[in-house]
Amino acid sequence: MDLITAVIILSFLALIFGAILGFASIKFKVEGDPIVDQINDVLPQTQCGQCGYPGCKPYAQAIANGDEINKCPPGGEAGVKALADLLGREIIPLDEERGETGPVTVAYIREDECIGCTKCIQACPVDAILGAPKLMHTVIVDECTGCDLCVEPCPVDCIDMLEVPETISNWKWQQPEMKIDFKEVS
């Protein structure tokens, strides 16, 4: 008798929890793969394709599917560390074949040499180049990610990648240095 009661109670509980889980899976369904978005959030969004994928999101998808986390030179060591933290993987050195982590750059078009071919406009992954056929093009500096993709297609080589200079607004404190000796007892 006890056995039967136990079985009945457990089956009943199983039914209830099953119903709750079933309801929750419909009600709280998450569209898309949240881990891909999380990985994509960590990636620098340069959209440079140095990882071998056509942009940051595809690489995020690839990482979620098991690809290595060290293929993003713009993200650098800090990026690898952030990905390792997020995914609980080992920190590994950057894949040197993919390129080196350089200073942040932006594209600059030498405007009087530009012939207005629009090839760079088509190459820019973030629509940061402005221009029209046979008219001069220019880069919207604030939107440029420094991905380098516009340099290659330019038939007249009029695009330079320039380092972003340090200014008062992006200057940051470095190694500490103490002021004067005021350690006297008052």
Added chain:
Amino acid sequence: MERSTFKSEIPIYQIPGGIHPAEHKTESNQAAIQKLPLGKEFTINLKAQAGKRCLPVVSVGDKVLKGQVIAESDGIFSSYQHAPTSGTITAIEKLPIAHPSGMKDLCIRLEADSQDQWCDLKATKKYQELNREQLLARIFEAGIVGLGGASFPSHIKLQRQDGIKTLILNAAECEPYISCDDRLLQEHSKQILEGAMVIAQLYDDIEVIVGIEDNKPKAIQALVDAREACNKKNIKIAVVPTKYPSGGEKQLIQLLTGKEVPKGGLPADLGIVMHNVATCFAIYEAIIEGKPLIKRLVTLTGEGCNQPGNYWVPIGTPIHELVSATNSNRANHYIMGGPMMGFDIQNTEAGIIKATNCVIMNQQNPRDAEMACIRCGACMDACPASLLPQQLYWHAKSDEFEKAEEYDLFDCIECGACAYVCPSNIPLVQYYRYAKSSIRNQRVEKSKADKARERHEARQERLERVKREKAEKHRKAAEARRKAAEAAGQDDAKKAAVAAALARVQAKKKNQKEESS
């Protein structure tokens, strides 16, 4: 140092932590305020206030009068800059500025014509007749910013009206060496209280408290006398014990009200607005005399300074002129601000800004070597914000910025009390500054990355859409062609039918003719 015996008129609460460094105030606070001989050249930094850089409204070669606007506010969260004397604009370019980085930034250089001729001033003796908007506009146009050190535009601080019940005048001046507020109170208490009355007029009903440390007995006496003279009995004088950093905004509020400014909040959330006494003086001059903020009182002091004291210095005066004016050629190291929170000046070409309350001139001392943290916890006891400095230090040192943020890094006021007590000479504050500036840069990068992602996604979507539209167009064109072809086919059939019919008719006619003939 001499302590005041004046009894505080409101109860004083406690703040945690704090230190008692050697005060070094008597070097500079004994002599009366002096004026420097008019300089030849002035370098006015356009990004010297919190907020946006001001926009120059003069060009090179322009002649300007003293007090004339030379740079306009860029939007509301910025300020105005005025010519400190009459003369000619000789440059608008990147010049050395007073900044810990030692970098150059956009400045206006003015060559004095030694006439020192004022432009027309809009003095208002009866400020009571001005309404709130007019007063705020005057304060804005006079380029008034907080003179206590943060250079926060005053008109923004004064904008919020509802719920403000208390105006605190900050006269604590807790940092060693600095005595400009002390001296200003001793000589200009009346004007300061007038300025405070102008501020009080912006609010319906406001209580005015002056918070001052007990190491300024003469200033306290001057305040009491001035209050008597202007018959402003409702102003209360709160004397707090001398302890660094009682003059911090949050610290002084806690001392005078016992309340803590909420994390990430503003004093206004507690119904309090606080202004430095020097700011009150500047507001007095701006409203009653119509003079914009073009000079400030600066303490020149330090072991290397030959004539220490407090001087009226026009904004933009290069540091080297201060050095030569006080014959301080023994000095080779200059600090802007106090020894606790100030920073080294790397180029003496840089001009004085509105926030410069003190320049310390001394000889470069080699810094004691930094040693390992022994986890003594002295920094924790000294911290006025009740933080855990050694935890912040560990995390800042190992670039674990997120953890440092979890330990409320951004509540740190960078007062330096922790570094002062550290037995291992660890320059703690600079680790925090390093962490803070790194986090700020990371945030900027993150928002840039988010924008890049949005733009990339928008582009992908657009390319997709263009592709779809093209395909759709091709499909429609093909359909149209097919229909046209079909229509053409039908036409042929009709023509054939007509032709056949005609042929039949003709054949019939022919037959009829043959039959009849």
